[in-house]
Amino acid sequence: MHICFGSRKLFNAQYHLEENGYSSHEEWLEDWRKKRSGRFYCVGKSSYGGGTMINIYATEDDGKYMMRVQVPRCLQEQCGKYIEAYFTVDDRSGRMRRKDLEYAINHQKPITTQVFRREHKDDNCYVHLTTYVQDIPIVYTIKNGCLGIDFNANSLSVTYVKSDGNIAWCHDFPYQWKGKTCGQRKAQMRDLVCDIVRIADSLKCSIAIESLDFSKRKAQMSEESKLYNGMLSNLSTWLFKTALESRCKRFGVQLVKINPAFTSLIGMIKFMVKYGLSSGTSAGMVIARRAMKMSEAVPQCLSLPVDDGKHAWSAWNRVSRFIKKHGIRRTQLFQWTKALEGILKWEHSNPSLPVDIDKSQTKNPPIHRGEVRPDGNVQLCLFV
Known part of the structure; x- marks a missing residue:
């Protein structure tokens, strides 16, 4: 179990005070307590306000909300029974955060509250709320066509197939995963997912992907190429699937998962030369057509x-x-x-x-x- 709320380096600094810039043990203890008290949270429940010791309420002032913290009994004489803090919620990056919070409060949904302090931002405190959001109905389906996505080692190949089965648009979205940190790879993948869902939203169509089990792929890495093995080892392939599912639900885009059998082979033989496509975009065309229940017979x-x-x-x-x-x-x-x-x-x-x-x-x-x-x-x- 982790008992060091700060870090191991800070914990060991008490034994070498001068080397770490401390004049006394009390000065170190002040930093240590500051680290330990930098974060706390309260699990929500289904009640008005959405919490137990911390509740969230809407105020009469439009756009502002109040967080009421119930003070422990041992501190009520010093701080009072409640501590109230006011904050605002804005919509950004296509997220209707304000609407979601109002839905949770009005329908008495549990709201888990987490408060944490950012030392690199002048010790300001921030509030993180987690709750249920209202389900968004699927409005863009395969009736308006489909975007087929083929997941490759260095790119995401996207092909738009109209409802009649003919190709209308295709593009390769390259990405670099070598020499990048895990956070950089995740941010890059999320940006690509946002761009793809934005295209589906503009075309009012669905999205289709292969239902791949990368855990089995990783178990068979010796059978794959060195480039593909590196992609599986260094890139969080599950992030692409989870990020795409979340984004599609938020925009009401239907996400279809199809059997990946022979998609690359069919694309290369039937569509690659015919339409002048790459192997990835031709596979994406097969994925989109399969999602629309179109079969592919051999020549x-x-x-x-x-x-x-x-x-x-x-x-x-x-x-x-x-x-x-x-x-x-x-x-x-x-x-x-x-x-x-x-x-x-x-x-x-x-x-x-x-x-x-x-x-x-x-x-x-x-x-x-x-x-x-x-x-x-x-x-x-x-x-x-």
């Missing part, structure tokens, strides 16, 4: 008869296993037809022959010719 050239009657993810799982098996890099998927189409068809008919991924050729394969489909397109095949 016809990659489908096989075994996929008939199965869920689309079964085919995508087959493609994903093929990519991992042959070590196809993400950059190669910018021309995925050359990297996958012919190879998949050839491997399915000749599974025993090794495949050279870089050249999209098998070693000493027989000559195959292009096969014309009923729609007039040419089926991509392998040639010597």
